[in-house]
Amino acid sequence: MTQATDIPVLDWQRFASGRDADGFAADLGAACRGPGFFLIKGHGIDRNLIKQVFSQATDFFAQPASVKEPLSIYTNPHNRGWAHMGSEALDDQSGVQDRKEAFNIGLDLPRDDPRVQAGEPFRGVNLWPEEADLPHFREVMLAYYNAAWGLGVALHRAFARDLGLAEDWFAPHFTAPMATLRLLSYPPASGTAGEIGAGAHTDYGAVTLLLTDGEPGLQVRPRGSDTWLDVPHMDDTFVVNIGDCLMRWSNDIYASSPHRVAPPRNKRHSVAFFLDPNPDSVITALPGTGDPRYPAVTGADYLRSRLDATYTPPEVS
Numbered sequence: 001m002t003q004a005t006d007i008p009v010l011d012w013q014r015f016a017s018g019r020d021a022d023g024f025a026a027d028l029g030a031a032c033r034g035p036g037f038f039l040i041k042g043h044g045i046d047r048n049l050i051k052q053v054f055s056q057a058t059d060f061f062a063q064p065a066s067v068k069e070p071l072s073i074y075t076n077p078h079n080r081g082w083a084h085m086g087s088e089a090l091d092d093q094s095g096v097q098d099r100k101e102a103f104n105i106g107l108d109l110p111r112d113d114p115r116v117q118a119g120e121p122f123r124g125v126n127l128w129p130e131e132a133d134l135p136h137f138r139e140v141m142l143a144y145y146n147a148a149w150g151l152g153v154a155l156h157r158a159f160a161r162d163l164g165l166a167e168d169w170f171a172p173h174f175t176a177p178m179a180t181l182r183l184l185s186y187p188p189a190s191g192t193a194g195e196i197g198a199g200a201h202t203d204y205g206a207v208t209l210l211l212t213d214g215e216p217g218l219q220v221r222p223r224g225s226d227t228w229l230d231v232p233h234m235d236d237t238f239v240v241n242i243g244d245c246l247m248r249w250s251n252d253i254y255a256s257s258p259h260r261v262a263p264p265r266n267k268r269h270s271v272a273f274f275l276d277p278n279p280d281s282v283i284t285a286l287p288g289t290g291d292p293r294y295p296a297v298t299g300a301d302y303l304r305s306r307l308d309a310t311y312t313p314p315e316v317s
């Protein structure tokens with residue numbers, strides 16, 4: 001088996017026209033079978049919107065903990081809100097907590113949405129900072145959430161093509177997804193032995209669209225390799241990686257590769273958009289991929305099981 005040792009850069013504009021004239025889907029498929037990580041340029045999301053997301057994130061994290069505390073993810077069973085430093089260990093076997101803080105929003109539903117009223121899993125309302133503190137936060141995050149959702153769904157047209165399916169095969173699975181927009185902030189390394197920004201893990205959903213700020217730290221260990229590669233940062237380019245759901249859907253044809261964030265030299269911000277499927281989507285081997293290697297699981301059950309392993313319950317006082 002050939003082993004990919006680098007992370008390809010792909011130009012989305014080769015596919016965005018709707019015609020796959022020069023084999024973009026096959027190049028994308030090769031990246032998904034190899035490292036499971038690639039960079040996407042020509043993504044079509046407004047550069048200015050991306051700048052605003054980073055600047056709102058900087059302002060959000062700069063607030064004192066007492067202001068962020070009411071938004072704690074612990075007050076919310078739907079994976080929304082603020083995760084304080086030390087609340088998470090993405091490598092749940094390591095016993096080492098990640099040195100980062102984060103803020104999540106999900107699909108924005110009103111309080112009177114029947115799914116919210118019924119208490120369906122991952123169907124909560126978003127938690128927002130006070131408008132007086134961050135007046136544009138909500139509008140910027142929602143605009144970006146929708147743009148990233150659109151790009152993530154569009155990418156699945158190319159995955160489907162590569163996997164020999166109708167291009168719209170995945171569309172019904174992302175109509176009301178458990179997608180999470182997560183702002184991340186990593187403090188500079190303290191120099192303590194064994195510390196980690198984010199422990200080694202695979203992502204849980206179908207695909208992750210990541211924006212980085214240029215401060216190094218992200219590393220990937222491609223399938224079949226025991227070497228950690230630095231994931232490069234390119235201006236106005238997404239780092240995209242395959243998550244467990246798409247690996248399971250593709251019956252291991254695509255790789256959901258372990259990655260981690262080494263403690264950065266300087267403060268580091270990143271913005272992850274995790275595109276998980278609809279909660280009731282059943283993830284089972286796609287047609288034509290052979291005997292299933294995994295039992296069928298719903299999107300919601302899979303995400304719940306992984307989140308439960310990752311979070312440290314708050315101390316009971």
Ligand SMILES: O=C(O)CCC(=O)C(=O)O
Nearest residue numbers: 184198203218261270272
């Ligand atoms: O911050 C990053 O660059 C990656 C974060 C990550 O892998 C995650 O939160 O799942």
Ligand SMILES: [Fe+2]
Nearest residue numbers: 201202203259
């Ligand atoms: Fe990740």
